[in-house]
Amino acid sequence: MTVVPVSAQLPDELSGYMADFVQHMASEKRHSPRTCDSYQRDLHRLAAWLVEQGSTEWRAVSGYDLRRYVANLSRQGLSGRSIARHLSAIRRFYQHLLRERRATDNPALDIRAPKSSKRLPRVADVDQLNALLDARPDDPLEVRDRCMFELMYSSGLRLAELASLDIDAVDCKGGEARVVGKGSKTRLLPVGRKALEAIAQWLPVRAGLAPEAQAALFVSRRGDRLSHRSIQARLSRWGVVKGADQKLHPHMLRHSFASHMLESSGDLRAVQELLGHADIATTQVYTHLDFQHLARVYDQSHPRARRRNSRDHDDQNTGQEGNA
Structure with a gap:
């Protein structure tokens, strides 16, 4: 290209x-x-x-x-x-x-992009995600990494929101975080117990890396605010080292948060607020993911929906031979 x-x-x-x-x-x-x-x-x-x-x-x-x-x-x-x-x-x-009177019309008004197939976001399995986040850190930087990923999955943060998070934006006693999202809009998000525990483990390590004037919650070995690319690389590394069966990326954690929340609660409006979506139509993509899960359960469970496996087929053929 x-x-x-x-x-x-x-x-x-x-x-x-x-x-x-x-x-x-x-x-x-x-x-x-x-x-x-x-x-x-x-x-x-x-x-x-x-x-x-x-x-x-x-x-x-x-x-x-x-x-x-x-x-x-x-x-x-x-x-x-x-x-x-x-x-x-x-x-x-x-x-x-x-x-500015530098053009007489807008030639792009009636131009439309070609339609492309709608790709549903990839979501990690709940049990596998729990196993990955429960994995023990092997060094101080992995303590930071697990804290980042716990917080991202706990609160559905975007990559940019996590990278820009300041230390004073997290209230560990209140169990909440103040996040600046798209359009510089601020929202207050709950932080789960596991994420709070991970933050408590990271803060003493951070104190030994970050200078006093550094506001960022997540810093590098040199004490600088972590870049987007560094966070992506560390999450990918975590997946490889801790045995994930698929490549991990920040948006997968956000997608997983949204899908798992919707699957458990069914409250689309609440998930919309947590994700910071201006339009509920953006959040509705996760209803498709939830329906896919329900459809699989239906196919596997309903006696009139289950596909016959080879054993069923063999049993039926045996019965037919016996009746012949």
Whole structure:
């Protein structure tokens, strides 16, 4: 797949307006640096493609051009979801250009991404997850790792929420954590008994690593706040060392939290609040996971639903031979 480097040279007509937009999203819309970087990469990719097509003006881009661009992204292997993200960035960019009188219309308004099959999130088995989290840490960094993973599974944290968690955001006596989620929205989450025990074991270790001015709850060997990539790598390592039969990643713990909570409680609204989803439709994906579990139980248990196994088939054939 061809990826256009962000450092590639673009005509001033294209790059200047794009830089203004990214600055607008950062300073006035208060979007996170990560979101702004995503906008910049997506728009830069479009701009580089336009240059290849001989176009150097944003106002000259038509709906036909964008349809060709979408087809090009699809040929390069991007999923429908990724293309939809690209189009969202382009629509917002043209809204900005219209307000600044640098464009006369928004050519992305009627463009839709190709549909892709809806993939359900992978969920870890409850018993296996319990065994992995009950595994004994072998060194101080593993004490930290188990604490991170206990907390992520206990409260359904996103990777970014865990990485940005400060030590004063966790109330161990009250059994709760104050988390800043998407859109800088704060929510208060319960923290389970096992996670609180893991935090109590980690805090003395942390004290020997982090300088007094460090606010982060989870720090590296050098006392710095742990990066997203480091957390991902440590979770993957934990799975390998402790004997998981599938690769572990942070979102799997969040998905597992949501699915296991919904399976036990059936309270979709409560799970929505715990996950910090603005739209309950986002949470409803877990009802499909829960239904899959129920369907398996039904297939295995209902006498009129069970598929005959080979033994049943053999018994039936024996009976037929005896009656013959």
